[in-house]
Amino acid sequence: MVGTVECSLVDPDALVDQARAAMERQDSDEALRLWGTLRREFPQRAEGYVWPIHVLRQGGKLLEAEAMAAEALARFPENPEVLVQSGWLATTRQRWDEALRWWEAVRSHAPDRFEGYVGVIRAMWKLGRLDEAEALASAALDRFAGNADIGAESAWVAVNRNDWSAALQRWERTLKIEPGRRDAQIGQMKAMRCLGRAASAERLAIQALTRHPGDPDFLLEHIWCAVDRGDWTAAAARLEAAQGNLQQAGRFEETRLAVDARRLANSGARDSFVASDGSGAATDAISVSELMLSFESLGEKCDFGAVQRHYGVDPLGLLRFAFSPLDRLLAALADRFEAIGTLEDTQFSLYGDETILTMKKYGMYFHTFVYDSELWLPEKRDAFQEQQRRRLRFLKEKLIADLQEPRKIIVYSSDDRVSVDDAIRLFTALRAYGPNALLYVRPADAEHTLGTVEMVQDGLYLGHYPRLANFVAGEQPPFDLWRQMCERTYRLARSSSGGPMLD
Numbered sequence: 001m002v003g004t005v006e007c008s009l010v011d012p013d014a015l016v017d018q019a020r021a022a023m024e025r026q027d028s029d030e031a032l033r034l035w036g037t038l039r040r041e042f043p044q045r046a047e048g049y050v051w052p053i054h055v056l057r058q059g060g061k062l063l064e065a066e067a068m069a070a071e072a073l074a075r076f077p078e079n080p081e082v083l084v085q086s087g088w089l090a091t092t093r094q095r096w097d098e099a100l101r102w103w104e105a106v107r108s109h110a111p112d113r114f115e116g117y118v119g120v121i122r123a124m125w126k127l128g129r130l131d132e133a134e135a136l137a138s139a140a141l142d143r144f145a146g147n148a149d150i151g152a153e154s155a156w157v158a159v160n161r162n163d164w165s166a167a168l169q170r171w172e173r174t175l176k177i178e179p180g181r182r183d184a185q186i187g188q189m190k191a192m193r194c195l196g197r198a199a200s201a202e203r204l205a206i207q208a209l210t211r212h213p214g215d216p217d218f219l220l221e222h223i224w225c226a227v228d229r230g231d232w233t234a235a236a237a238r239l240e241a242a243q244g245n246l247q248q249a250g251r252f253e254e255t256r257l258a259v260d261a262r263r264l265a266n267s268g269a270r271d272s273f274v275a276s277d278g279s280g281a282a283t284d285a286i287s288v289s290e291l292m293l294s295f296e297s298l299g300e301k302c303d304f305g306a307v308q309r310h311y312g313v314d315p316l317g318l319l320r321f322a323f324s325p326l327d328r329l330l331a332a333l334a335d336r337f338e339a340i341g342t343l344e345d346t347q348f349s350l351y352g353d354e355t356i357l358t359m360k361k362y363g364m365y366f367h368t369f370v371y372d373s374e375l376w377l378p379e380k381r382d383a384f385q386e387q388q389r390r391r392l393r394f395l396k397e398k399l400i401a402d403l404q405e406p407r408k409i410i411v412y413s414s415d416d417r418v419s420v421d422d423a424i425r426l427f428t429a430l431r432a433y434g435p436n437a438l439l440y441v442r443p444a445d446a447e448h449t450l451g452t453v454e455m456v457q458d459g460l461y462l463g464h465y466p467r468l469a470n471f472v473a474g475e476q477p478p479f480d481l482w483r484q485m486c487e488r489t490y491r492l493a494r495s496s497s498g499g500p501m502l503d
Contacts, residue, residue: 012042019051028055046076053085057092060343065089080110087119094393095338099123114144121153125160128404133157148178155187164194182217189221198228216242216249223255232263250387254316254394261293261315289313291486295439296399296408298426299324301468302367304411307482318395321367326417326426332362333429336400341392348385357388366392403433409493413441415467420456427460435459439489443467451481453488461489 019034032052039048049072056065069089072082083106090099103119110116117140124133137154144150155170168191174184185208192201202225208218219242226235239246239259246252286294292311297304298319305320318340324332332340339345339361347358350372357366368388374380402408410430414422423440430436437459444450444464453463463485469475 010037010041012038012045015041016045016047019047023051023055028059031055043075046072046079046081049075050079050081050085053082053089057085057089062089062093063344078109080106080113083109084113084115087115091119091122093342094126096123096126100127114140114147114150117144118149118153121150121157125153125157130157130161134161146177148174148181148184151177152181152183152187155184159187159191164191167191168195186217186221189225193221193224193228198225201225201228214245216245216251219245220251220255223259227259227262235259235263248383250383250390254391257314257316261313286490288483291483291490294408294490295411295486296320296402297411299329299412300326300414300417302471303413303468303477304482306469306471307477307479310476310479311483316395316398318392318399319364321369323365325363326412326414326422328363329412330425330429332359332364333432335362337362337396340396341389343389346385346389346392348388355384357392359392400433403430403436406434406436409437409439409489411439411441413463413465413468415443418442420462423456423460423462431459437461437489437493439463439485441465441485451484451488453485453492455492459493461492463489 015034015038019031019038022028022031022034032055035048035052035055038045039052042048049068053065053068053072056062056068066089069082069086072079073086076082083102087099087102087106090096090102093099100120100123103116103123106113106116107120117136121133121137121140124130124136133153134157137150137157140150141147141154151170151174155167155174158164158167158170168188171184171188171191174181175188178184185204189201189204189208192198192204201221205218205222205225209215209222212218219238223235223238223242226232226238236259239256243252246255288311292308292313293315295304295308296315296317297308299322301323302321305317308315308320318337319329340359345360347360349356349358353371353373355368355370355372357368358364359366370384403410412426423438423442426440427436427438430438439453439461441463443466444452448454448462448464450464450466453461455461465481465485466478469477
């Protein structure tokens with residue numbers, strides 16, 4: 001009939017209730033279908049745009065979540081829920097500058113939403129703006145007294161300031177608000193260990209494992225308590241007992257390597273050489289294992305990683321067994337390795353039977369030392385791929401933290417990029433993070449004989465080797481030559497006033 005307005009027979013509130021119920025039972029497909037119906041029938045209802053962002057983000061469908069967020073923002077640019085979801089998206093992506101902008105917008109448009117403060121504090125400490133994060137955390141705790149999320153972010157600020165006394169107090173305060181909070185329990189144990197209270201931390205770890213047997217985080221704290229006490233027998237036994245649970249969580253291998261590295265670093269007994277402070281006087285002796293742990297490789301290939309392994313150490317390092325050509329490495333450093341470990345950028349392929357990781361944005365390739373024959377079950381392959389992405393993200397954060405507070409000398413070797421200008425470009429990129437030192441290794445020539453190390457400027461050293469090894473052809477690096485270059489560089493760095501704080 002002319003002039004008749006058709007009304008929807010769908011009840012929007014009933015749709016919202018059904019969609020929320022689907023979310024509660026974690027039926028994401030049904031939830032998205034119902035929210036889609038709400039969006040189509042009642043486009044003025046913001047919920048039809050807001051909650052699909054959440055569902056898609058939780059399901060790892062970040063590109064779709066971002067597309068939905070863009071549509072939501074176009075329709076509801078100042079809606080607090082849309083701003084909150086945009087903040088969580090940027091946080092999930094670890095795009096901290098972007099996250100900071102969204103969370104500041106939440107604070108501006110919805111000052112009573114505590115999430116805005118949590119998000120801003122986290123983005124600030126992730127960006128290294130610790131004084132600002134500290135001040136805002138203090139103000140937020142006054143405004144939202146008794147909020148455990150803000151208490152936890154305040155504790156993380158103290159952790160990143162290496163203020164373990166404050167961190168312990170803040171984790172304990174958070175636990176009074178929310179006694180079963182896992183990150184606070186784990187943070188409390190770690191703070192105790194860092195304050196030399198491993199026995200107290202161990203009691204808490206045992207209590208936690210009594211309530212949650214097999215929990216990977218509590219198992220790890222139990223292991224590290226033994227490591228911090230120097231009880232290597234107990235550490236090995238606990239690591240072996242936890243192997244199944246840690247493997248399932250994708251955390252066994254990195255833990256084993258880290259424990260071994262600590263044990264070797266503490267042994268300090270074999271194959272030592274005497275380090276000089278540059279004045280001609282001998283200083284303390286350092287074992288070859290400690291020497292090798294004083295360096296970290298950024299590529300270009302796997303040579304120095306193999307050298308470390310030859311001398312009995314296997315430290316964790318993002319680029320230790322990776323291919324990272326110089327221009328791509330410089331781009332990644334400038335980008336703070338943002339794409340590393342993301343779902344969209346990580347590609348899995350085979351080289352022979354070994355699974356190789358590719359970071360598409362940076363053109364970097366990573367060994368996994370895991371072979372296709374081990375991953376014949378689809379669920380096992382999916383779990384492995386998620387574990388590898390998680391491992392890359394962990395190692396990326398570790399590398400950035402290590403570059404910001406350097407205690408190691410960075411190593412980079414190349415057969416092709418051999419100019420001093422190339423070395424200076426990489427050195428400058430590293431110095432943007434902190435007072436890093438760089439050993440840049442290139443082929444020897446008539447003017448620079450094998451094994452020589454020269455200082456170009458304070459913190460920048462040029463080493464000279466034959467060339468990178470052809471591992472495919474069965475070659476190995478010249479181990480003793482590498483050791484000599486490391487010794488010479490270590491001595492130069494120890495005498496330098498502008499390099500890392502070498503232990």
